[in-house]
Amino acid sequence: ACGSGGQATTPHASNTVLNVGMPNGPQTQNNNPFLNTSAARSLGYARVIYEPLVMFNEVKATDNTKPWLATKWDWSSDYKKITFTIRDNVKWSDGQALTADDVAYTFQLVRDNPGLNIDGVKYKDVSAAGNQVTLGFDSSQYVFQKKILEQFVVPKHIWSTYANPATETVRDPVGSGPYTLKTFTPQTVTVAARAGYWQDAPAVKEIRYTSYADNQAQTTALANGQAEWSFVFIPNYQAVYTSKDPAHYKIWFPPVLGIHGLWFNTKTKPWDDPTLRKAVNMAVNRDDIFTQGEAGYFYPKVDNITGIPTPVGTPFLDSAYQDKKVTVDVDGARQLLTGKGYSYDGTTLKDPSGKPVTITLTVPSGWSDYVTDLEIIKDNMAKIGIAATVDKANQDAWTKALDTGDYQGAMHWTNNGPTPYDIYQGIMDGALFKPVGTGGINGNYGRYENAEATQALADFAGAADDATRTRAMNTLQKVFVEQMPVVVTSAANVGGEYSTKNWIGWPDDQNQYAPAQPTLENALDVVMRLKPAS
Amino acid sequence: MSDAVLEVRNLDVNYGIGDEAVNAVHDVSLTLHRGEVLGLAGESGSGKSTLAYGLTRLLPPPGVIAGGEVIYHAENGETADVMRMTDRELRAFRWAETAIVFQGAMNSLNPVHKIATQMTDAIKAHDPGSTARSRLDRAREMLALVGISADRLDSYPHQLSGGMRQRVMIGMALALDPRVVIMDEPTTALDVVIQRQILGQIIALRERLGFSVLFITHDLSLLVEFSDRIAIMYGGRIVEEAPAVDLYRSSLHPYSDGLLHSFPALHGPRRELTGIPGSPPDLRAMPTGCAFHPRCPKVFEPCATDLPVLGVPRDVTAPAGRTVACWLHPTH
Amino acid sequence: MSYLLKRIAFYLFTAWAAITINFFIPRLIPGDPVQSLITRMRGQITSDAVQSLYVLFGLNKGDSLVSQYVKYWGQLLRGDLGVSFTFFPSQVGEVIGQSLPWTLALVGLTTVIGFLIGTALGTLAGWRRGSWMDAVIPVTTFLSSIPYFWLGLIAIALFTGPDSVLPAAGGFDPGVVPSWTGGFIGSALLHGILPAVTILISCMSGWILSMRNMMVTVASEDYVTVAHAKGLPERRVMVRYAARNALLPNVSGFALSLGFIVGGTLLVEIVFSYPGLGYQLFQAVGTKDYPLMQGIFLIITLSVLLANFVADLAYMLLDPRTRREG
Amino acid sequence: MSDPSGSASSTGVVLEADGLTKHFPVRKRGRELLSNVVRKVRAVDDVSLTLRRGRVTALVGESGSGKSTVARLLAQLYPRTAGDVRLHGESTTVRGGRRFRAYCRQVQMIFQDPFASLNPVHTVRYHLTRALRIHGNAGDDLEKALADLLTRVQLTPPERYVDKFPHELSGGQRQRVAIARALGADPEVLLADEPVSMLDVSIRLGVLNLLRDLKERLHLAILYITHDIASARYFADETLVMYAGRVVEGGDSETVTQRPAHPYTQLLIESAPDPDQIAGYRLSEKDRGTGEPPSLINPPAGCRFHPRCPHVMDRCRTELPPRFDIGADHFAACWLYDRAAP
Amino acid sequence: MRFVANPKAAIGLTLMGIFVLMAVIGPWISPYDPSTRSNDLVAPPSAAHWLGTTHLGQDILSQLLSGTRSVIEVGLLAGVVASILALLVGVTSGYLSGGGAETLSALSNVFLVIPALPLIIIITSILPETGDFTIAMVIGLTSWAWGARVLRAQTLSLRNRDYVEAARATGEKTWRILLFEIMPNLTAVIASNFIGTVIFAVTSEITLAFIGVNTSGDSWNWGTILFWAQGQQALAQGAWWWFVPAGLAIALLGTALALLNFGIDEFVSPRLRGNGRTKVKTVDGDTVRMRVGFTPVLGFGRRDTP
Numbered sequence A: 001a002c003g004s005g006g007q008a009t010t011p012h013a014s015n016t017v018l019n020v021g022m023p024n025g026p027q028t029q030n031n032n033p034f035l036n037t038s039a040a041r042s043l044g045y046a047r048v049i050y051e052p053l054v055m056f057n058e059v060k061a062t063d064n065t066k067p068w069l070a071t072k073w074d075w076s077s078d079y080k081k082i083t084f085t086i087r088d089n090v091k092w093s094d095g096q097a098l099t100a101d102d103v104a105y106t107f108q109l110v111r112d113n114p115g116l117n118i119d120g121v122k123y124k125d126v127s128a129a130g131n132q133v134t135l136g137f138d139s140s141q142y143v144f145q146k147k148i149l150e151q152f153v154v155p156k157h158i159w160s161t162y163a164n165p166a167t168e169t170v171r172d173p174v175g176s177g178p179y180t181l182k183t184f185t186p187q188t189v190t191v192a193a194r195a196g197y198w199q200d201a202p203a204v205k206e207i208r209y210t211s212y213a214d215n216q217a218q219t220t221a222l223a224n225g226q227a228e229w230s231f232v233f234i235p236n237y238q239a240v241y242t243s244k245d246p247a248h249y250k251i252w253f254p255p256v257l258g259i260h261g262l263w264f265n266t267k268t269k270p271w272d273d274p275t276l277r278k279a280v281n282m283a284v285n286r287d288d289i290f291t292q293g294e295a296g297y298f299y300p301k302v303d304n305i306t307g308i309p310t311p312v313g314t315p316f317l318d319s320a321y322q323d324k325k326v327t328v329d330v331d332g333a334r335q336l337l338t339g340k341g342y343s344y345d346g347t348t349l350k351d352p353s354g355k356p357v358t359i360t361l362t363v364p365s366g367w368s369d370y371v372t373d374l375e376i377i378k379d380n381m382a383k384i385g386i387a388a389t390v391d392k393a394n395q396d397a398w399t400k401a402l403d404t405g406d407y408q409g410a411m412h413w414t415n416n417g418p419t420p421y422d423i424y425q426g427i428m429d430g431a432l433f434k435p436v437g438t439g440g441i442n443g444n445y446g447r448y449e450n451a452e453a454t455q456a457l458a459d460f461a462g463a464a465d466d467a468t469r470t471r472a473m474n475t476l477q478k479v480f481v482e483q484m485p486v487v488v489t490s491a492a493n494v495g496g497e498y499s500t501k502n503w504i505g506w507p508d509d510q511n512q513y514a515p516a517q518p519t520l521e522n523a524l525d526v527v528m529r530l531k532p533a534s
Numbered sequence B: 001m002s003d004a005v006l007e008v009r010n011l012d013v014n015y016g017i018g019d020e021a022v023n024a025v026h027d028v029s030l031t032l033h034r035g036e037v038l039g040l041a042g043e044s045g046s047g048k049s050t051l052a053y054g055l056t057r058l059l060p061p062p063g064v065i066a067g068g069e070v071i072y073h074a075e076n077g078e079t080a081d082v083m084r085m086t087d088r089e090l091r092a093f094r095w096a097e098t099a100i101v102f103q104g105a106m107n108s109l110n111p112v113h114k115i116a117t118q119m120t121d122a123i124k125a126h127d128p129g130s131t132a133r134s135r136l137d138r139a140r141e142m143l144a145l146v147g148i149s150a151d152r153l154d155s156y157p158h159q160l161s162g163g164m165r166q167r168v169m170i171g172m173a174l175a176l177d178p179r180v181v182i183m184d185e186p187t188t189a190l191d192v193v194i195q196r197q198i199l200g201q202i203i204a205l206r207e208r209l210g211f212s213v214l215f216i217t218h219d220l221s222l223l224v225e226f227s228d229r230i231a232i233m234y235g236g237r238i239v240e241e242a243p244a245v246d247l248y249r250s251s252l253h254p255y256s257d258g259l260l261h262s263f264p265a266l267h268g269p270r271r272e273l274t275g276i277p278g279s280p281p282d283l284r285a286m287p288t289g290c291a292f293h294p295r296c297p298k299v300f301e302p303c304a305t306d307l308p309v310l311g312v313p314r315d316v317t318a319p320a321g322r323t324v325a326c327w328l329h330p331t332h
Numbered sequence C: 001m002s003y004l005l006k007r008i009a010f011y012l013f014t015a016w017a018a019i020t021i022n023f024f025i026p027r028l029i030p031g032d033p034v035q036s037l038i039t040r041m042r043g044q045i046t047s048d049a050v051q052s053l054y055v056l057f058g059l060n061k062g063d064s065l066v067s068q069y070v071k072y073w074g075q076l077l078r079g080d081l082g083v084s085f086t087f088f089p090s091q092v093g094e095v096i097g098q099s100l101p102w103t104l105a106l107v108g109l110t111t112v113i114g115f116l117i118g119t120a121l122g123t124l125a126g127w128r129r130g131s132w133m134d135a136v137i138p139v140t141t142f143l144s145s146i147p148y149f150w151l152g153l154i155a156i157a158l159f160t161g162p163d164s165v166l167p168a169a170g171g172f173d174p175g176v177v178p179s180w181t182g183g184f185i186g187s188a189l190l191h192g193i194l195p196a197v198t199i200l201i202s203c204m205s206g207w208i209l210s211m212r213n214m215m216v217t218v219a220s221e222d223y224v225t226v227a228h229a230k231g232l233p234e235r236r237v238m239v240r241y242a243a244r245n246a247l248l249p250n251v252s253g254f255a256l257s258l259g260f261i262v263g264g265t266l267l268v269e270i271v272f273s274y275p276g277l278g279y280q281l282f283q284a285v286g287t288k289d290y291p292l293m294q295g296i297f298l299i300i301t302l303s304v305l306l307a308n309f310v311a312d313l314a315y316m317l318l319d320p321r322t323r324r325e326g
Numbered sequence D: 001m002s003d004p005s006g007s008a009s010s011t012g013v014v015l016e017a018d019g020l021t022k023h024f025p026v027r028k029r030g031r032e033l034l035s036n037v038v039r040k041v042r043a044v045d046d047v048s049l050t051l052r053r054g055r056v057t058a059l060v061g062e063s064g065s066g067k068s069t070v071a072r073l074l075a076q077l078y079p080r081t082a083g084d085v086r087l088h089g090e091s092t093t094v095r096g097g098r099r100f101r102a103y104c105r106q107v108q109m110i111f112q113d114p115f116a117s118l119n120p121v122h123t124v125r126y127h128l129t130r131a132l133r134i135h136g137n138a139g140d141d142l143e144k145a146l147a148d149l150l151t152r153v154q155l156t157p158p159e160r161y162v163d164k165f166p167h168e169l170s171g172g173q174r175q176r177v178a179i180a181r182a183l184g185a186d187p188e189v190l191l192a193d194e195p196v197s198m199l200d201v202s203i204r205l206g207v208l209n210l211l212r213d214l215k216e217r218l219h220l221a222i223l224y225i226t227h228d229i230a231s232a233r234y235f236a237d238e239t240l241v242m243y244a245g246r247v248v249e250g251g252d253s254e255t256v257t258q259r260p261a262h263p264y265t266q267l268l269i270e271s272a273p274d275p276d277q278i279a280g281y282r283l284s285e286k287d288r289g290t291g292e293p294p295s296l297i298n299p300p301a302g303c304r305f306h307p308r309c310p311h312v313m314d315r316c317r318t319e320l321p322p323r324f325d326i327g328a329d330h331f332a333a334c335w336l337y338d339r340a341a342p
Numbered sequence E: 001m002r003f004v005a006n007p008k009a010a011i012g013l014t015l016m017g018i019f020v021l022m023a024v025i026g027p028w029i030s031p032y033d034p035s036t037r038s039n040d041l042v043a044p045p046s047a048a049h050w051l052g053t054t055h056l057g058q059d060i061l062s063q064l065l066s067g068t069r070s071v072i073e074v075g076l077l078a079g080v081v082a083s084i085l086a087l088l089v090g091v092t093s094g095y096l097s098g099g100g101a102e103t104l105s106a107l108s109n110v111f112l113v114i115p116a117l118p119l120i121i122i123i124t125s126i127l128p129e130t131g132d133f134t135i136a137m138v139i140g141l142t143s144w145a146w147g148a149r150v151l152r153a154q155t156l157s158l159r160n161r162d163y164v165e166a167a168r169a170t171g172e173k174t175w176r177i178l179l180f181e182i183m184p185n186l187t188a189v190i191a192s193n194f195i196g197t198v199i200f201a202v203t204s205e206i207t208l209a210f211i212g213v214n215t216s217g218d219s220w221n222w223g224t225i226l227f228w229a230q231g232q233q234a235l236a237q238g239a240w241w242w243f244v245p246a247g248l249a250i251a252l253l254g255t256a257l258a259l260l261n262f263g264i265d266e267f268v269s270p271r272l273r274g275n276g277r278t279k280v281k282t283v284d285g286d287t288v289r290m291r292v293g294f295t296p297v298l299g300f301g302r303r304d305t306p
Ligand SMILES: Nc1ncnc2c1ncn2[C@@H]1O[C@H](COP(=O)(O)OP(=O)(O)OP(=O)(O)O)[C@@H](O)[C@H]1O
Pocket: B015, B016, B022, B024, B042, B043, B044, B045, B046, B047, B048, B049, B050, B051, B061, B062, B103, B218, B283
């Protein structure tokens, strides 16, 4: 064995094996591709065993799809119906042919088992005819299209034998992907390339997915070359990681259309006042947050006033906001405030009723990047006279606080998706609104109510044409900029750390063909493109 | 009397060192002859046990030997000073030449090992060439000697009664045919029936094997009956030494006299008991002169200032081997 | 009631109480496994997943705590530990089954070795009281006051890296598959060195200290002096007479510490990414994986009780005074 | 001390034990756990004795014969298995609480071991103050009461001892503190369990003289437990001999020690060291045949002494001998004295 | 004072004194506000920052100094709480007999069986806030069982001592017997148990902070420092000054307590008292060790004999 623990220069490992690492702790043998809790999903090897119908590249807002098991797909104009044309030379790893039946069965499975329908897509009917599969829906699926297109396919002849697919651990996964499960240990899972794959055989003959216990261990493994591809937060990545082999150790963390930011509980005084929120937005130092809190890469900086991450979201920007970057403008913020009835008592900001402005920022105690972000924001707020305290709560207590609206300010995120819709929906959708004190909320943690935004969101999701959507999107941006319910600081990421020492062909800024995260659908696309470094 | 086996010369034993040192045994000289039982008596705290442990160098910390020598006369006529022996020599000397039965014989057996193991390991240590069989045979023999049936070999100490344990210790002490056996109050905790049994056996054995016994107790009535010679200790010094009969009939030192008038007799007329007034001296602040003088009924002028030396008294035409340290009986 | 029945009742009561507490306390944590999962993923799963997860975990039925409790006992009596949420739908038994051997091997072995070495050092320190061995005590106390995790992390920083043969993480090399082959065992041993040494350093001083104090006490017992008086070789006196008796009180402590193998050194496993039970427990607490938590708590409870029993037995073996007379 | 009121009879009986029995359960081990056999130590079986004002009753016997247990039963420190304890003719059973403390005031015990019965962390002052306080005997001037107590046990001058810790005292001094503590309660009965066992002859004498003095001046009833028969003769008015949990002989001390009736008492007396018999320490046949004390768990049937008895008869092996009166104030439990015997 | 005469205890006392002093005046003497950011990010020790800075430019020395108070407070408070509980449960269940005592001893067994650290983690996550006081109470309330067991065993052996019986026979009330006869004789055990609990509480608090529990508010403790250091992978970054001092401080505190323990042992137990000297000089000037079985000989009888 290569017990040396040294660089991956050990000859027998190079150029046929790819070492993937994830910081997820020991796993149990559970290869169910539907379950987030399975080893297959948490380490990502489900992605190279099972294949999606369409490869969807989140990193790009346009030109982001690529046929995979489906050669063709057609949405009806109202996005209530889609027809897939299934590739016909695909074989399951047990030799049987993959047919439209399998695809229809997969959708049927998801539709009939709410437990497997992780994305919550509301399928109405599924039918297969020849090599075509047709899905019908009750409403427009425009904003959900990624989730439908990306659906992976499982073999009917295997899955129909399972009594309860939701509690099935799928010991011997049979998929259409280029790899099959070779060995499983709680620590390392090995998949090997198989014969009879419908595309050219990948150059990577074997992939080892190792589960490290935590970020520290994962980082160490990356730094010494034991892991060549991962997705992990590395503080001071230059010192800890890339400097160990600057020529080969790379990180690439492109932003996607989801955000992290400072949420206000818009039902508490004085934070129900957009002026105050806008002032905070002007005071927050996003550069510090990016470099100190997010280690200069992890959650990419968002500085467009609309909160939409760029460049991925640039196509959606209203031309009015195209170049509206937020920069730290303490004086501007102070002026804004004093202009709106606020006053200063020495350095203390007083609201129009004369009360000092304070805020408690809540954060799970163990989340060091969020805590750091908030420490920075606290400092920034002090500059405009707001006394903030950072309350590090227990993670569960924090979850509950956000769920019931029992907080003043907190760092949180939104969902991400193919358009900024997911961001705005998460922040401003009145349909998700629940009053303070009521739990079970699914977004809109700020308890924000704005009829215009709610309407615009509905319009965007249900529109029959692009023009309507653009209009709705512009409305959303306008409301957001004027109301600033969330101070967006960072974008969600789909990046990864990888080494070009043994393998080249990774996605990067020049070639943004896929996100760099080893557990997403696109991981298969990445693996297929890897070539041995000469 | 036959020749000496063990000669103690000017032995000084302290507890602690430096300023805190307590001089528990002071300048003691004593000779143990072949085949005799020498009784050592004295008040509680007079240093009897300290002397016994000191001369075998078994005194636990903070005990130290401040000076003196202990000459052992081996069978072949050679002599050796126990105080100068190296650890190795000392180990070889112990048990094989001088065995000791401790004051707390009840606690002298290791509670977790069988009697057999404890009896044989001493033999093994001194005679590595012996076979396991022969050692066991010897152990059996010794048990029989002290009147315990051989099937008790496999017992643990707690399975034996106090008297049996005491006898096991005595048997063990005799296992290597030592020439000197030191016994420190082996019978205090026992009732008189068992006490008599054990002592009777020792006497019988001594006659057969010819070893010498140094017998320590504060029970004078027992000692008078049991030993050949008696030495009386007071305040860390020997104050009188005499054949048992002579001591009982006519003690010279007032302290010995006091002791002899302190115990009630079981037989004969009820006699008046006088006892010794006062309390034992504080070792840290010994009285000047004769240590006994504050309690002595016959104290007179030299006692408080001058230390009487142990010697043969001039005034008594006593049999040989009588010595005393008292100004009443000036020595030669 | 006879003594044996009393003991059994006592053990059963303890087990029942511990299991009950272990059932209820985790459920008092605010939130539920689904929320916890979503929160932990920080946007990596869409919030639309909530509904499906409730269905999946069977948490949508709204069972009362009491009925869950009754159900739990039903399961337990059938030997079913339930399904883990973190590794849904893997059986808790399976999760424990694959972690337990690692913990037993690493922590169990080191506990035993630590006890042996510590006792040996303590024996010497007590026997040679006043010699240089005395220095052992403050040094080891210093070492044992350091939290495990700190020592472990420093060890990783100092002794692992590209130039070192010592691996920083894991129970064995990623390239090998667990089996009874030399390659695997060698790799497992190599991976065990650092965590083992860390545990050893931390746990030894307790044994040294207590053994030393006992030795000092026992060395002044009469039977030790008698052993010297018998002229036995020093080693024999030290081992068979002094140490053998000084050991007795340590034995029950040792048995208790055997019971703590599973729960006690969780941080070492975390720091060294060791695939053991402590790590799983920590994870389970973080994810509110009640079934897994309960399963592991159950193992700990049983092992502590078992250890108590073993302590009784060992005492009986070592100390003839407690054996049956006759 | 005033005359004890309400004494049961003109003979001054203060404390009486009737058929006192104490069995200690033996913890079961190993296989026994599963069986129904109940094992117990029959430490004391059917012991009756009477303590009178101004008299000392000695209790002698081999070690382990149950002497201390009798004392503890009389002090109500153990619950008894059977029998009765009467204080001033009234049957009393107290386990704790107020009634127990009332009993303590009248019946005090001196424990066998003065090294163990004084709390090492407390000074003499504490021990004695507590005894005085609890029973309200401190009066107005505690210091004076303390000094009185210490003077009574000849620990003079009191200032020298009052602030000492037990370990700073010699055995005899401890013993006297223990006695002083018992006296602090101002009792009518003193149960003295081997109060001199650890002392050398001269100190022993001092303590015995003290007790005798107390008896005579304060009219205490004293139970004096010892294995030193000579001191029983010297000090006690009446002597009882125990063997294996039973009283085998009793009577006037001088009679019992000079003309022992029971074979065990005879053995005891013979075994006592006798300095006048100087050259005679030789092993006699009798000494060899004395055997081992019996097990109290499975005591021999019949007379418990029969396996060691030189005069053993068939009857001894099966039948338990009752008390036979031999003379005035003298009885023995031995079939040899059965006048009705054929 | 006898206590200080023992060199080990004296060192422990001095160290402990320094820690307590730091706990009291730490926040005032720290050169910076421990939470204030500066522009020296992850800077190594320098004249301005003796122990360097964090990734936010906070001064680590200041954090260490301000963190002492919380550590000492939690340690002592938890130690006191656990000791009192252990004492109550252990001594009563040891002295009394019957149902109540059995229940108490079963209770301590149950607490012994429940793994402490996970339990503490769980409890702290149930509680709404996790300030120093809460943490101390939680640690104190969950970690008394071991002490109770030890004390119970010890009490069981004391219960039948003659002096306890004697006190009873004198007519003492039960609570007085517990309080004045038994407890003073448990001092050594109580003290070492207290010190053990304090060490346990301190390491628990630090461990909790290290894994992200109790970093609430702006309060610092050594565990918080380690938490940040670990979160930022200080060691991997080479920022040893961030990670090492806090750990050493913990070890020193533990050692100080353990050394105190030595002093207490010797103070309370007459056995270990006094004879601290273990080496003696003979007349010839050699040094010999005092040991059982081979009494050292300082001088020989007659100087003339060779
Ligand atoms: N460790 C010690 N430190 C100081 N003094 C001690 C120590 N051990 C014994 N002594 C003192 O030494 C003196 C002699 O003690 P030793 O044990 O020899 O007396 P003894 O004659 O054997 O008395 P006993 O008849 O009670 O056994 C006593 O006064 C005792 O107090």
